[in-house]
Amino acid sequence: MTGSTLSRTATRSRRTGGDRWLQWRDLDLLLLGAVVLLGTIGCILVWSATIHRDDLTGGDPKAFLAKQVVNLGIGLGLLVVVAATDHRWVRILAPVAYGLAVLGLVLVLVMGTTINGSRSWLMLGGLSLQPSELAKLAVVVGMALVVAERSEGRWRDRVGTVDVVLMLTVAAVPAVLILAQPDLGTMLVLSATVFGVIAASGAQRRWLVVLVGSGVGVAVFAVASGFLEAYQVDRFLAFTDPGRDPKGAGYNVEQARIAVGNGGLFGQGLFEGSQTSSGFVPEQHTDFVFTVAGEELGLVGAGFIIVLLGVVIWRALRIAARTDDVFGRIAAAGIACWFGFQAFQNIGMCVGIMPVTGVPLPFVSYGGSSMFAGMLAIGLLQNIHLRTLSAPASRMQPAKRVLVRG
DSSP, X not given: OOHHHHHHHHHHHHHTTSOGGGGGGGSOHHHHHHHHHHHHHHHHHHHHHHTTOHHHHTTOTTHHHHHHHHHHHHHHHHHHHHHHSOHHHHHHHHHHHHHHHHHHHHHHHHHOEEETTEEEEEEETTEEEOHHHHHHHHHHHHHHHHHHHHHXXXXXXXXXXXXXXXXXXXXXXXXXXXXXXXXXXXXXXXXXXXXXXXXXXXXXXXXXHHHHHHHHHHHHHHHHTTOSOHHHHHXXXXXXXXXXXXXXXXXXXXXXXXXXXXTTTTOSOTTOOHHHHHTOSTTTTTTTHHXXXXXXXXXXXXXXXXXXXXXXXXXXXXXHHHOOOHHHHHHHHHHHHHHHHHHHHHHHHHHTSSOOOOOOOTTTSSOHHHHHHHHHHHHHHHHHHHHHHHSOGGGGSOOOOSOOOO
């Protein structure tokens, strides 16, 4: 063992003594920095998207900027709380978080508010909450807990059929409630996340094939049976041919493409975008906030946002790969899948390569629910990372995989 290795081992051993605050120096600063930058850029883009919209701001050009700054601040506070919580409490509270998320989805169907054709919002006084955003994290930790509780200490060589069925059951309850809203965008993100979690758990490949086949079958059935709302079908048709209804379902896609195309390499300048200042792109401060970056910051600025999102996903996968804790590994991999697919879906619909489904860009789009859920997930990643560094030296050696694919 080299001197540097002995030094690292001694440091890790000292950290097991219980002085939690010593570990803050070991936060994943790249992950934290990328998230803070994304949130800061998001505040500026939201401000630009609303500064000329008196119909939204009531004459106060900084109204949405102030709200988003508050959302970011609360989100960072939640991140700190989760990161500082003892990992044992994280696992104990996971079922509670799952239960609260399901309760929120039920309340939405009973007393929720319909916005843009979907009953997805709970109005609490002057505040609005979208439980489906928090359900994404609840499903990830719920599925991870199922695998961890059934595998740890047993040295099982693979995830069995019972494990997969239990994971799918955990995911199915929120999924059915989200479909009933109906919130197709969240359902797509949740489906991709569930697929990633099951793949990361070490399930046999045939399960992945079954999941893909089932997803295609459900999609075909939903369209053929008339389960989807008319506007949702129109959005998919507009995606395949935006010119078929340029003033209706294809309007969002066409205006988003124009805005992004206007930006060129370096953009028209912050607060100077012609499409943005004229309010031509609907929901630009929420679902289409990436078009503000494309128009005003150009390919360079929009590309920088994509790089930051890539850093978040990379660090999540790195944390998953480095921990020997089953719960932490699967939860981190699930979070990476969630952020990765949601970012791809959001940016894809802004540039016309994905259908419009109404999902926010993580840490950038306006909204408290999405920000809080994302920051809670980052806090969990930091918690897993800190616990990995705090592990006794014997556990830092390369370990056998408890779960491998059969």
